[in-house]
Every structure is written in C-alpha cells, then in structure tokens.
Amino acid sequence: MFKAFSKGISQLNDGPTRQVLIISIGLALAVFITLWSAVAYTLTNTAFFQMGWLETAVDVLGGLATGVLTWFLFPGVVSAVVSLFLERVADCVEDRHYPDLAKTDGQPFSDSLMSSLRFLVIFVILNLLMLPFLFFPPVFPFVFYGVNGYLLSREYFELVALRRLDPEPAKALRKANQGQLFVAGVVIAFLLTIPVINLITPVVATATIIHLFEGWRRKAATQLATR
Numbered sequence: 001m002f003k004a005f006s007k008g009i010s011q012l013n014d015g016p017t018r019q020v021l022i023i024s025i026g027l028a029l030a031v032f033i034t035l036w037s038a039v040a041y042t043l044t045n046t047a048f049f050q051m052g053w054l055e056t057a058v059d060v061l062g063g064l065a066t067g068v069l070t071w072f073l074f075p076g077v078v079s080a081v082v083s084l085f086l087e088r089v090a091d092c093v094e095d096r097h098y099p100d101l102a103k104t105d106g107q108p109f110s111d112s113l114m115s116s117l118r119f120l121v122i123f124v125i126l127n128l129l130m131l132p133f134l135f136f137p138p139v140f141p142f143v144f145y146g147v148n149g150y151l152l153s154r155e156y157f158e159l160v161a162l163r164r165l166d167p168e169p170a171k172a173l174r175k176a177n178q179g180q181l182f183v184a185g186v187v188i189a190f191l192l193t194i195p196v197i198n199l200i201t202p203v204v205a206t207a208t209i210i211h212l213f214e215g216w217r218r219k220a221a222t223q224l225a226t227r
Contacts, residue, residue: 001180001212005187007097008208012200017092021203024082028199031078032070039073040066068134075148075192076123076155080116082202083159089206090163098214104163112159119155126151145189152192153185156209164217177216184212 011017094101126147133140154174161170174181188208191201 001184004184004208004211004215005204007211008204008206011089011093011096011207012203014092014096017089017203017207020085020088020092021200023085024203025199027082027085028078028202031081032074035073035077036066036070039069071193072127072131072144073124074198075152075189076120076127078192078198079152079155079202079205080120080123083116083155083206084112086159086202086206087163089203090160090210093207093210097211101164115158119151123148123151145186148189149182149186151185152188152205153181153209156185156188156205157181157213159206160209160213164213173213173216173220176220177212180212184208 012021130140130143130147133143157174158170161173165173188201188205191204192198
C-alpha cells in the first residue's frame, strides 16, 4: 500500500497530470468557498433551537461552527465534485504504468453524475449524524475517519474499477480486498482534512487506487489461472 501511495504522489510529476491537477485545485477551492458560504448562510438564517439563549450561542459561535461544518463536509463534497473530472488522471496513470491496457471510454457521464450525487447525499447525512460525537473527543477521530474512510474508499474504488469491470466483478474484487481498501480510504480521508494538501488529494487518491486495483486484479487473474 505504501508503494501505491508513493506512486500516486509521484504521478504529480507527470505533465498531463499536472494540467488536471490545476483544474482539480481550482474546483477544490471553488467547492470550499461555496460550501463555507452555504454553511454560513444556513446557520445564520435557520433557527435550530427553540430556546433563545441557545440560538444566540450558535449565532455568536457562527464562525467557529461554520468552520467545523465545512471541515466536516469538505472531504466528501470535493471528492464527489472532482471525481467527475478525474477520468483524465486515470488515463495518465495507465499510460505511464500500465501501457498494456486497452483504452477505455470509462463510465458514461450520466452514470458518473448519478453515482457522485448518491455518494454525496449519503456522505452528508452520515457526517451530520456524526456531529454529536464532537462532544466525545477521544472517540470522535475514530468515528470520523472510520466512516469517511469507508465511504471514500468505495467512491474512489468505483471510480476506478467500473472503468474496467462490470459492477458484479468489481464488487467481488472490492470485498476480497476490503481491509486494505479501508485503510487506504482512512489515509485519503485524513489527507483531505489537511489544509493545502487536501487540494491535491483527489488526484493522488485516484492514482493510488488505480495501482491498488491493478495489483489486486492481476493477482486474482493469476490465482484463477493456476487453479
């Protein structure tokens, strides 16, 4: 897995990948600004509590609350948005490391869009349900990175795997390697919460999962051939 992440980071040295990286960074910044504004507007214009003093406290702490919620939601939102534009990154990784692979058209844009929207809805709901764990600091990081690691690992795996496999074989491959995939997802979730680093993480994550996917796929094919 370390090797896969190392290759994913080194992909940033690739010229065509850097072009996509610039687009990815621009989208990530736009997502952050939009998300910050939306959260701030919602907190300012929505009455969440009936008790006046509690509502006042939320308003006073609005800046802090906005920051916390934006930090909460940014990993999934940016992944859902940027994933629609990462097909080129996948092509660059395969051209550089897997030239034997045939070209693929990938998923239709409509399918990718629906998949991203479905992931985004699930992500937002689960992360909002996790908010109470903020009151239990020792537990919160494990819950936050565990849940988001699982969600993000599936999102990036499907982005990569469905370019090459039908849904059922892709699902079987994911389940066969779910332990390693979960750990990779936790690392991706962590990187997406680090300022500045989170701007390049979608590109690195895509490249990393491609290396893991190809390793698992080729290993499974070899085991099947030797039976």
